[in-house]
Amino acid sequence: MNKQLSDWRNLALQFEQQINHTVLGQQQAVRHCVISVFARGHVLLEGNVGVGKTTLLRAIAQGLGGDYQRIEGTIDLMPADLIYYTYLDNKGKPQVDPGPLLKQGESLATFFFNEINRARPQVHSLLLRVMAERSISAFNQEYQFPHIQVFADRNRIEREETFELPAAARDRFMMEINIDTPADDSLLKELIFNARFHDVDSLISGIETGNIAYYQLNELAQQIQQSIQPSAMLKNYALDLWKASRNPKQYGIKLSDVEMEQLIQSGASPRGMSFLIRAAKVNAWLENRETLLPEDLQAVFQVTMAHRIFLNPIYSYRQEQLMPELISSILERIAAP
Amino acid sequence: MRFNLILVFICLVLSSCSSSINEPITHFQVQTPRPFGYVIGDEIKQRIIIETRDGMALQYSSIPGKGEMTRWLNLNKIKIDKSKTGKGLRYQIDLTYQLFYAPLEVKMLEIPRFTLQFRQFGNSIEKTVPRWNFTTAPLRELAIRKQEGKEYMRADTSIPLLDTQPSINRLGLSLLMACLFGAYLAWLYGVLTFLPKYQIFKRPARQLAKSSQGDLSSMLDIMHKALNNLNGKPLFKHQLNSFYQRFPNYQQLNGELVWFFNYSNQHYFSTDSRSNKAENDKIIALCQHCLQIERGKR
Known part of the structure; x- marks a missing residue:
């Protein structure tokens, strides 16, 4: 293995270690997430509510740097809501601002679609294009997201008023990772009683940013695949x-x-x-x-x-x-x- | 007159008291069974009951010893019980004789007399157990009479045989259980080498011994198949720990197995594959070691 890949590997392991320090008892899920990051694949997360899915994704986004956007899937969410939103400004004039997808432009690195199965199939189809082509068409032009990695989540408890992901959509995800509550009692006590895990913002801020730059991941992934x-x-x-x-x-x-x-x-x-x-x-x-x-x-x-x-x-x-x-x-x- | 009567009464009382106090043996009785109807081999029991004043010690040596008493009489058993009574001691002597006399006709015999000795304060007292007569008869008449060519003697009735079936059943059950335990122990100690369980590495070891040194792929295939066969599913290097949990005897080959999987991985999955005789011999040795383990020899 050449020295560059070896150095990157050490950084990747440090990155994994930091996430494991932030999200307890999810070593296997973290390992799979890290693999997906360096394989440049999108991930579907499945698990009960409150088991740490969002914390895990925020930790990954923090470690990689780049911009992070999150949207909640709802039954009335439309594709346009991902691209832009309209409002009246303080002078009473209508304004159109970029939505979650366009807001960060090319620096968007991690896009988290929470409860994807609550969104309509129209939204799924827009997301499929983003995932497959890392671009969308809006306002008569193409927007590129070369570094985007989509993490979508669906909880396994509620099935009512949900739209099951079609086969084509599921196939675009590289992995589906189950996040379960840790089985180890000592870990559960740590999660319950250690105040460090009560404030997610400060927990996430403890992760070093920039050791692995999000904009280098595509090139690195290519090197790994070729080597x-x-x-x-x-x-x-x-x-x-x-x-x-x-x-x-x-x-x-x-x-x-x-x-x-x-x-x-x-x-x-x-x-x-x-x-x-x-x-x-x-x-x-x-x-x-x-x-x-x-x-x-x-x-x-x-x-x-x-x-x-x-x-x-x-x-x-x-x-x-x-x-x-x-x-x-x-x-x-x-x-x- | 009145005075004379009182004097006579006192004399009578004194005389009765003196006799009961001074008599060393207050009671003597020999109990014998019927005195007739004995045949050769019969046992005759005799009981002697003696009551003495306190302190009279029976001299056991005066009782006849066990064994042959006469040519035809044996003393088989002697049992002596000594107990305290209100006035003194009570001895109960049980003697069991056995008769070996084969008379030709009814004959009177006798158990000889003997003398019992007692001792107290250095004085010795004897009491004779009288001889006892009884008659014995032959088992059958010796003279055989023949009338019109018929035998006088009739065949004995056939002896009823003891029922041996329960014993045979118990013996069979015991043998069956012994066989089962033996088979279990043999299985446990790997003696039953003809079972498929002990044949997993037999054929591969033979195939590896015959295989040409250059054909590394086939050697690795043979060994992998044998290990997979033992494991019941494909065995990979990262599963060795769970493999050892199921087959702890193979833990001793950990070094060799890790080497084998590394060598196999290098050959099959790496571009840097080499084959040399020393390493191929290690595959053969590994298979032999596995064979020894499955035979319980290692």
């Missing part, structure tokens, strides 16, 4: 994982009380697999390796694949139980070599 090349054996392994996610029965995968040939409606897309490899390469880089190993793919398989595999409607009500079983069965079934 780590998969072997033929690993390509076969990734291909087997993909095929198994589309046709698990062919690979001898069985789940209890499931007709395996009817389980999958649609497997992971090629874009999803490219996301998997990108994330796996970043994992290898963080582990200080130039070799991409099966364990790198396994480390990110759940978060990059689970939201891209669509179950048959007759099994979708058991999705939360079946999907983790399916993912772990795939990983336990496919050997390399």
